[in-house]
Amino acid sequence: MKIKTLTSAIVLSGATLIAIPSLAADTIKVGVLHSLSGTMAISETTLKDTVLMMVDEQNKKGGLLGKKIEAVVVDPASNWPLFAEKGRELLTKDKVDVIFGSWTSVSRKSVLPVLEELNGLMFYPVQYEGEESSKNVFYTGAAPNQQAIPAVDYLMNDLGVERFVLAGTDYVYPRTTNKILEAYLKAKGVAAKDIMINYTPFGHSDWQSIVSDIKKFGSEGKKTAVVSTINGDANVPFYKELGNQGISSEDIPVVAFSVGEEELSGLDTKPLVGHLAAWNYFESVDTPENEAFIKAWHAYTKNPDRVTNDPMEATYIGFKMWANAVTKAGTTDVDAVEQAMIGQTTPNLTGGIAVMNKNHHLSKPVLIGEIQDDGQFEVVWETDGVVAGDAWSDFLPGSKDLISDWTAPIKCGNYNTKTKTCSGQNY
Amino acid sequence: MRRITFRHCIALCCCLFGLFSLSTHAAESVSLDPLLAELGEAKIKDIEPILVRIEAVSDETVLPLLRTLLNGNLYYIKAEKKVIGEFETNGETYYKDVFTDEINAGIDKRDVDKIRVNNNLRGYLRNAIARIQLTSKSPSVRENAVRELLSKLDDSTVAALERLYPYESNKKVKEAMGLALAMNTASQTELAPSNRIAAIEKLSSSLENDVRNLLTTLTRDDNTAVVTAANIALEKIAQRANRFAFVDQLFFGLSLGSVLLLASIGLAITFGVMGVINMAHGEMIMLGAYTTYVVQLMMPNYIDYSIWVAIPAAFLVSGLMGVLIERLVICRLHGRPLETLLATFGISLILQQLVRTIFSPLNRQVSTPSWMSGSWEINPVLSLTLNRLYILAFALLVFIVLVIVLKKTSLGLNVRAVSQNRNMAKAMGVKTNWVDAMTFGLGSGIAGIAGVALSQLTNVGPNLGQSYIIDSFMVVVFGGVGNLLGTLVAAFTLGIATKFLEPTTGAVLAAILVLVFIILFIQKRPKGLFPQKGRAAE
Numbered sequence: 001m002k003i004k005t006l007t008s009a010i011v012l013s014g015a016t017l018i019a020i021p022s023l024a025a026d027t028i029k030v031g032v033l034h035s036l037s038g039t040m041a042i043s044e045t046t047l048k049d050t051v052l053m054m055v056d057e058q059n060k061k062g063g064l065l066g067k068k069i070e071a072v073v074v075d076p077a078s079n080w081p082l083f084a085e086k087g088r089e090l091l092t093k094d095k096v097d098v099i100f101g102s103w104t105s106v107s108r109k110s111v112l113p114v115l116e117e118l119n120g121l122m123f124y125p126v127q128y129e130g131e132e133s134s135k136n137v138f139y140t141g142a143a144p145n146q147q148a149i150p151a152v153d154y155l156m157n158d159l160g161v162e163r164f165v166l167a168g169t170d171y172v173y174p175r176t177t178n179k180i181l182e183a184y185l186k187a188k189g190v191a192a193k194d195i196m197i198n199y200t201p202f203g204h205s206d207w208q209s210i211v212s213d214i215k216k217f218g219s220e221g222k223k224t225a226v227v228s229t230i231n232g233d234a235n236v237p238f239y240k241e242l243g244n245q246g247i248s249s250e251d252i253p254v255v256a257f258s259v260g261e262e263e264l265s266g267l268d269t270k271p272l273v274g275h276l277a278a279w280n281y282f283e284s285v286d287t288p289e290n291e292a293f294i295k296a297w298h299a300y301t302k303n304p305d306r307v308t309n310d311p312m313e314a315t316y317i318g319f320k321m322w323a324n325a326v327t328k329a330g331t332t333d334v335d336a337v338e339q340a341m342i343g344q345t346t347p348n349l350t351g352g353i354a355v356m357n358k359n360h361h362l363s364k365p366v367l368i369g370e371i372q373d374d375g376q377f378e379v380v381w382e383t384d385g386v387v388a389g390d391a392w393s394d395f396l397p398g399s400k401d402l403i404s405d406w407t408a409p410i411k412c413g414n415y416n417t418k419t420k421t422c423s424g425q426n427y
Numbered sequence: 428m429r430r431i432t433f434r435h436c437i438a439l440c441c442c443l444f445g446l447f448s449l450s451t452h453a454a455e456s457v458s459l460d461p462l463l464a465e466l467g468e469a470k471i472k473d474i475e476p477i478l479v480r481i482e483a484v485s486d487e488t489v490l491p492l493l494r495t496l497l498n499g500n501l502y503y504i505k506a507e508k509k510v511i512g513e514f515e516t517n518g519e520t521y522y523k524d525v526f527t528d529e530i531n532a533g534i535d536k537r538d539v540d541k542i543r544v545n546n547n548l549r550g551y552l553r554n555a556i557a558r559i560q561l562t563s564k565s566p567s568v569r570e571n572a573v574r575e576l577l578s579k580l581d582d583s584t585v586a587a588l589e590r591l592y593p594y595e596s597n598k599k600v601k602e603a604m605g606l607a608l609a610m611n612t613a614s615q616t617e618l619a620p621s622n623r624i625a626a627i628e629k630l631s632s633s634l635e636n637d638v639r640n641l642l643t644t645l646t647r648d649d650n651t652a653v654v655t656a657a658n659i660a661l662e663k664i665a666q667r668a669n670r671f672a673f674v675d676q677l678f679f680g681l682s683l684g685s686v687l688l689l690a691s692i693g694l695a696i697t698f699g700v701m702g703v704i705n706m707a708h709g710e711m712i713m714l715g716a717y718t719t720y721v722v723q724l725m726m727p728n729y730i731d732y733s734i735w736v737a738i739p740a741a742f743l744v745s746g747l748m749g750v751l752i753e754r755l756v757i758c759r760l761h762g763r764p765l766e767t768l769l770a771t772f773g774i775s776l777i778l779q780q781l782v783r784t785i786f787s788p789l790n791r792q793v794s795t796p797s798w799m800s801g802s803w804e805i806n807p808v809l810s811l812t813l814n815r816l817y818i819l820a821f822a823l824l825v826f827i828v829l830v831i832v833l834k835k836t837s838l839g840l841n842v843r844a845v846s847q848n849r850n851m852a853k854a855m856g857v858k859t860n861w862v863d864a865m866t867f868g869l870g871s872g873i874a875g876i877a878g879v880a881l882s883q884l885t886n887v888g889p890n891l892g893q894s895y896i897i898d899s900f901m902v903v904v905f906g907g908v909g910n911l912l913g914t915l916v917a918a919f920t921l922g923i924a925t926k927f928l929e930p931t932t933g934a935v936l937a938a939i940l941v942l943v944f945i946i947l948f949i950q951k952r953p954k955g956l957f958p959q960k961g962r963a964a965e
Contacts, residue, residue: 233888
C-alpha cells in the first residue's frame with residue numbers, strides 16, 4: 001500500500017503542470033513541450049529557457065497582434081508516451097496556439113498523432129533523420145542533406161577520405177542517417193569494403209575493441225574518417241579511447257553530428273581537439289546577429305558562461321518565423337499560420353537568410369568546425385549559400401520519388417512524383 | 428589536395444635550404460619578430476606560408492615556438508605585436524616568452540588573442556618539428572623524428588635522409604632511416620624492379636603502419652613482379668601482426684574482466700556471503716566515483732596524487748554509507764529478500780536523486796593523472812593503454828587483499844561463521860548484528876574503490892551505477908554465489924568472451940549472446956561455476 005501511494009505521489013509530482021500565471025485575460029499561448037527531468041533534461045532544459053527568453057523579448061516589443069504572449073511549460077520527463085499526453089493537455093486544456101518542443105525522434109513520433117488529430121502546430125528544433133513531413137509540424141533543425149551529406153562531401157573533397165567508418169548509437173536517428181549515407185557513398189563510387197558500419201548501445205563505455213577495429217580499418221593505405229552519430233554520454237569514453245590508442249585527429253578525423261557546445265561544456269576537451277562536427281550554427285561564428293543573441297542569452301540566464309548551440313538557433317529561427325507568420329495572417333488560427341509560414345524569412349545567426357520551404361523544412365547554411373580546447377569550434381568549411389532541407393532523402397530507394405509540398409494544389413507530405421499520388425498516409 | 432602537397436614541397440625545400448645554411452652561418456641570427464607579428468595578425472588559412480618562412484630562417488631554437496603553437500597555447504599581444512605562450516602550473520595560468528621562458532606578469536587574458544590552429548596546421552607543425560629534429564643530439568629524438576616523417580616522404584625529406592644516413596652512428600636511428608629509404612626505393616616506379624623488390628623484402632620485417640599502407644598501394648603496381656613481392660611481404664607482415672592482434676584482443680578482454688571484477692566483487696560479499704540482494708550496489712560505485720571528483724576538487728594542484736587519497740576516501744564514504752543502510756534498513760528486513768530488494772531499489776533511487784541535487788544531473792569531469800595517461804608501446808601494432816593496465820593490476824590487488832581479509836582475520840572468520848550458520852554463530856558469542864554491519868560496510872567500501880577506478884574509464888554521472896548493476900549480478904551468479912574465486916573466474920571469462928565476440932558480432936549482439944550463454948549455463952548448473960559444497964550450501 002505504502003509503495004502504491006509513493007508511486008502515485010511520484011507520478012503526480014512528475015506530471016505537475018508548471019504554468020506561468022496568465023498576464024492578461026486575453027493572451028496568445030505558447031506551449032513548451034521539453035523534458036525538464038530524466039535523461040534528456042540536460043539538453044532540453046536549455047531549449048525551454050530559449051523559448052522563454054524569446055517570449056520575454058517579444059512581450060517587451062509589445063507582444064503579438066496587440067496581445068501579450070504567455071508561455072505554458074509542461075514537463076514530459078523524458079518519457080516518450082508522456083509527450084503525447086502532455087501534448088494533448090496543452091492543446092485541449094490550455095488551448096495553446098503553438099507548441100515548441102521535442103528533442104528525440106521517438107518523442108516527436110509520439111506526439112505527432114495528437115497534433116494531427118487536434119490540428120495543433122509544433123516547431124521541432126533538432127537535427128533529425130528526415131523521412132517525415134507533417135502539415136502540423138515545422139522542422140527547423142537539419143535534415144540529413146543539411147548535415148550528414150555536406151559533412152561527407154567535405155571529407156571526400158577537402159580531406160581526400162576514401163574509407164568511412166559509420167559509427168552510431170543503436171536507435172532510429174543513427175540507423176536512418178547511416179542508411180542514407182551508405183547509399184550516398186555507394187552512389188559516389190565508394191566500394192562496400194571501404195565502408196564499415198558499427199552500432200553500440202546507449203551509454204556504451206568500453207570502446208577498446210571497436211577503436212582498435214577502426215585503427216585496423218584505417219591502416220589499409222587509404223585515408224580514413226569516422227562519421228559519428230554516437231549519442232550523448234558514450235562520446236566521452238569514445239574520444240578518450242581514440243586518444244589512448246594514439247589515433248589523432250590528423251590520422252583519422254571523427255566528424256560528429258551530436259556533439260555541440262552544450263555537450264562539450266562539461267568535458268575534458270583535450271582528447272577531442274581537432275575532431276570535427278557538422279552543424280548549421282556555431283557559437284564562435286562572428287556576426288552582429290550572433291553577438292546580440294549570445295549577449296541576450298547571457299543576460300537572460302544571468303550566467304556569462306552559458307554556451308549557445310545549434311538547436312537553440314533553430315528554436316530562435318522558428319519562434320521569429322512564427323511571430324512573423326502570425327502578424328502576416330492576423331490570427332493564430334493554425335491553418336492560416338501554417339500557410340503564412342511558408343516563404344517566411346529570418347536572418348540566420350551565422351549570416352545569410354533562412355527560408356521556410358513548402359515542405360516545412362528550412363534552407364540554412366551548413367558549417368563544419370574543428371573542436372578547440374576551449375570547447376568552441378573553429379569553422380573550417382561552409383557551404384556557399386543556404387541548403388534547402390529535404391524531407392525525403394534522394395538516396396533511399398523508398399523515398400527517392402517522394403516530395404513534400406504543403407501548398408495548393410499538391411498539399412501533401414509525401415507526394416509521389418512518378419505516380420502523381422499522395423499516399424494518404426498522414427505524415 | 429595537390430595544392431597542399433606542392434606547398435609542402437616548397438616548405439621542405441626551404442627547410443632543407445635552412446638545414447644546409449645552418450652549418451655555414453649558424454651564428455647569424457635572423458630576427459623573427461616581424462614574422463611573428465605577421466603570424467599573430469594572420470587568418471588561420473594564411474598561417475602555413477608564414478610558418479614556412481619562419482622555418483626557413485631558423486634552427487632548433489624555434490622548436491619551443493612550434494610546440495607551443497601545436498598545443499594551441501600560443502597567444503598574440505596586439506598592443507605590443509608580440510607572441511607569447513600560455514602556461515599552466517598548479518592550476519594557475521600565466522604567460523611567458525616562448526624563447527627565453529621569461530614570465531610576463533603584467534598580462535591579462537583580455538590583452539591577448541589566441542592563435543588558432545587546425546588539423547592541416549597541426550600536421551604541418553608535427554612534420555616541421557620532425558624535420559628540425561633530424562639533426563638533434565639525442566638519438567631517441569632523432570628516431571622519433573624519422574618515424575614521424577615516414578608518412579610524408581617527399582623528395583626533399585628523402586634527400587635529407589640520404590645525406591644524413593651514412594653519418595648516423597646510432598643503430599636504431601640508422602635502422603629507421605634505412606626503412607624510410609627502402610620505402611622510398613620501393614615506391615619509385617622508374618627504378619629497376621629488382622632494386623624495388625629488394626627494398627620490399629627489407630620492408631617485410633617492419634610492422635610500421637606506413638609501411639603497410641605503402642605495400643597495399645604497391646599491390647596495385649604495374650609491374651607484376653613488384654605486385655607479387657608486395658603481396659608476399661604483406662602476407663608476412665599480416666602473420667606477425669595477427670599474433671599481436673590476438674594478444675591485444677586478450678588484453679581488451681582482461682581489461683573488461685578487471686572492470687567487471689571490481690564492480691562485482693563488493694556484491695560478491697553482500698549478495699554472495701550475506702545473501703542480501705542489494706540493488707543499491709551500483710550507487711555505492713557511483714559514490715566512490717563522486718568521491719574521486721570531490722577529492723580532485725579539493726587538491727587541484729596535485730591531480731597526480733589525488734588517486735591515492737581518493738581510494739581510502741571512497742572506501743570510507745561508501746563503506747559508511749553501507750553501514751548506515753544496513754543498520755537503518757536491511758537489518759530490519761532480515762530474512763525477507765523480496766522486501767529487501769524493493770527497499771534497496773528505493774535507496775538506489777534516493778541516492779541518485781541526492782547526487783543530482785548536489786552535483787547537478789550533468790556528468791562531472793574527473794581528470795586522469797599523467798602517469799595513467801597514454802599507452803605502453805611495445806611495437807607499432809601492439810600498445811597497451813596504461814590506465815587499463817593499472818586498473819587490471821589494481822583489481823587483482825583488491826581481490827587478493829579481500830581474500831586475505833576473509834581467510835586470515837578475525838573479522839573474516841566471523842563473517843564466514845555468520846554466513847554459514849547464523850544461529851550457531853550467535854550461540855558461540857559472535858555479535859551477528861555487528862558482523863552484518865561490518866560485512867555490508869566492507870562490500871560497499873570495495874564498491875567505492877571500484878568507483879575510483881571506473882571514474883578513470885567512464886562518465887561520472889548519476890547513472891554510473893545503473894550501468895554496472897546488471898553486469899555485477901551476472902558475474903556473481905555465473906561464478907557461483909558465495910564464492911570469491913568464482914567471481915574472479917567469471918569476471919575474466921565474461922570479459923574475454925565479450926571482447927572476442929565483439930569484432931564479429933558487434934557490441935549489441937555480443938552482450939545478448941553473453942546473456943543467453945549465462946542463462947543456458949545456469950539451466951545446466953544452477954549454482955554457477957563454483958557451487959558451495961557441503962552443509963554451507965544450504
